[in-house]
Amino acid sequence: MAPKHYDALLLASFGGPEGQDDVIPFLRNVTAGRGIPDERLEEVATHYRAHGGVSPINDQNRALKAALEQELSRRGIELPVYWGNRNWDPYIPETLQEMYRQGHRRVLTVSTSAYSGYSSCRQYREDLGTGLRETGLEGSLEVDKVRQYFDHPGFVHSFQEGLSQGLRSMTQKLGTLEKVHVFFATHSIPTSDAAAAGPRPLAQQLRDETGAEPGEVNGADVYSAQHLAVAELLMEMTPEAKDVDWSLVYQSRSGPPTVPWLEPDINDAMEELAEQKDLRGVVVVPLGFVSDHMEVIWDLDTEAKETARELGLEFLRTPTPGVHQQFVSGLVDMVAERLEQLPEAERPERAGLTDFGPWFDVCRPNCCVKTMRDGTQKPTVAAVDSEVGVSGL
Numbered sequence: 001m002a003p004k005h006y007d008a009l010l011l012a013s014f015g016g017p018e019g020q021d022d023v024i025p026f027l028r029n030v031t032a033g034r035g036i037p038d039e040r041l042e043e044v045a046t047h048y049r050a051h052g053g054v055s056p057i058n059d060q061n062r063a064l065k066a067a068l069e070q071e072l073s074r075r076g077i078e079l080p081v082y083w084g085n086r087n088w089d090p091y092i093p094e095t096l097q098e099m100y101r102q103g104h105r106r107v108l109t110v111s112t113s114a115y116s117g118y119s120s121c122r123q124y125r126e127d128l129g130t131g132l133r134e135t136g137l138e139g140s141l142e143v144d145k146v147r148q149y150f151d152h153p154g155f156v157h158s159f160q161e162g163l164s165q166g167l168r169s170m171t172q173k174l175g176t177l178e179k180v181h182v183f184f185a186t187h188s189i190p191t192s193d194a195a196a197a198g199p200r201p202l203a204q205q206l207r208d209e210t211g212a213e214p215g216e217v218n219g220a221d222v223y224s225a226q227h228l229a230v231a232e233l234l235m236e237m238t239p240e241a242k243d244v245d246w247s248l249v250y251q252s253r254s255g256p257p258t259v260p261w262l263e264p265d266i267n268d269a270m271e272e273l274a275e276q277k278d279l280r281g282v283v284v285v286p287l288g289f290v291s292d293h294m295e296v297i298w299d300l301d302t303e304a305k306e307t308a309r310e311l312g313l314e315f316l317r318t319p320t321p322g323v324h325q326q327f328v329s330g331l332v333d334m335v336a337e338r339l340e341q342l343p344e345a346e347r348p349e350r351a352g353l354t355d356f357g358p359w360f361d362v363c364r365p366n367c368c369v370k371t372m373r374d375g376t377q378k379p380t381v382a383a384v385d386s387e388v389g390v391s392g393l
């Protein structure tokens with residue numbers, strides 16, 4: 001997309017509860033109309049309850065917002081940063097209203113989600129589109145979004161550093177990496193979401209290349225293929241990882257058991273490998289996540305770690321990007337490449353390290369689409385066919 005003059009930045013995230021009383025209302029917000037069984041909600045509530053009802057994600061976003069402000073100011077870019085969430089206070093619609101009240105008319109969004117897919121990308125675009133419509137700001141506030149950044153150098157670099165250090169610590173513990181396996185972990189999603197991820201022609205091209213049947217996933221879909229491409233790149237970039245085995249695994253499955261989600265689950269994969277091979281240790285890279293929120297500290301640091309302990313394996317989880325300097329600076333690069341107000345020399349090259357990248361600034365029709373149960377589609381921003389969020393100015 002051609003650079004534009006933006007006057008504010010919106011950090012868009014998931015949101016999380018801030019106390020015990022928020023837990024159930026938060027979970028209802030997340031799962032509204034999605035057929036998640038009550039037992040699953042009660043189970044997930046215990047993860048939050050065990051942490052005082054507080055998700056770490058909010059403090060992590062406050063820190064990320066501050067880090068973005070600092071990096072923007074270091075580069076002399078005058079762009080105020082606001083924060084809005086999909087599922088908890090501060091909510092996206094209220095933040096949009098606040099931005100408008102303070103005189104902003106052209107907003108660029110950065111989300112805390114790196115890959116393609118309904119939950120990772122389109123749902124953010126829908127919540128921004130719905131937010132504009134609900135608040136009556138449609139046509140008065142322009143909202144665009146920074147591209148998905150799974151293969152941007154800043155994101156990749158922070159994982160690379162963690163993998164390198166993780167493998168070195170594992171070598172110190174075991175004396176060798178011979179019986180060590182690297183798991184790249186990401187959020188599982190319904191296989192139907194995976195099949196719909198990314199632009200239609202690219203999804204089709206991937207199916208053709210892999211010889212997959214329609215609906216076949218696990219590498220034949222854009223969501224898992226993006227993860228596989230980044231994982232492969234990380235293994236190549238990391239000298240310590242030479243000759244170490246690795247695989248992509250999924251976590252945090254939700255929904256009714258009758259609905260298929262991406263597999264294998266990290267715990268099942270660990271059990272299977274421990275049986276097959278004389279495995280001694282696992283290094284887990286939380287490749288699908290941007291910060292150490294509940295899905296990381298519970299599903300990996302609590303549950304997967306316990307599985308490893310039961311199997312007698314050394315367990316090490318490498319860091320998420322968080323506020324790593326190179327990650328933050330990479331996000332600001334992706335903002336700067338969109339800013340018309342910067343002299344051309346200060347607009348970075350559009351970087352992307354895999355064959356998938358650099359990803360699109362503006363999504364193609366039906367990218368990551370999910371049709372609602374009543375057959376309708378929600379309004380979106382940042383797509384070729386978006387009706388809202390586009391210039392009415």
Ligand SMILES: CC1=C(CCC(=O)O)c2cc3nc(cc4[nH]c(cc5[nH]c(cc1n2)c(C)c5CCC(=O)O)c(CCC(=O)O)c4C)C(CCC(=O)O)=C3C
Nearest residue numbers: 014016030034044055056057113119120187254293294295
């Ligand atoms: C792909 C993906 C990401 C990564 C991309 C991104 O970061 O956006 C992600 C992140 C997150 N998911 C989170 C929390 C939850 N996700 C849930 C449910 C679901 N996630 C899904 C997918 C994803 N989720 C899906 C397909 C569902 C089923 C319901 C639905 O179709 O919407 C539920 C409901 C209960 C349950 O079933 O687990 C909760 C509580 C938190 C906050 C953690 C904290 O509070 O620290 C974060 C960052």
Ligand SMILES: [Fe+2]
Nearest residue numbers: 119187252295
């Ligand atoms: Fe989730």
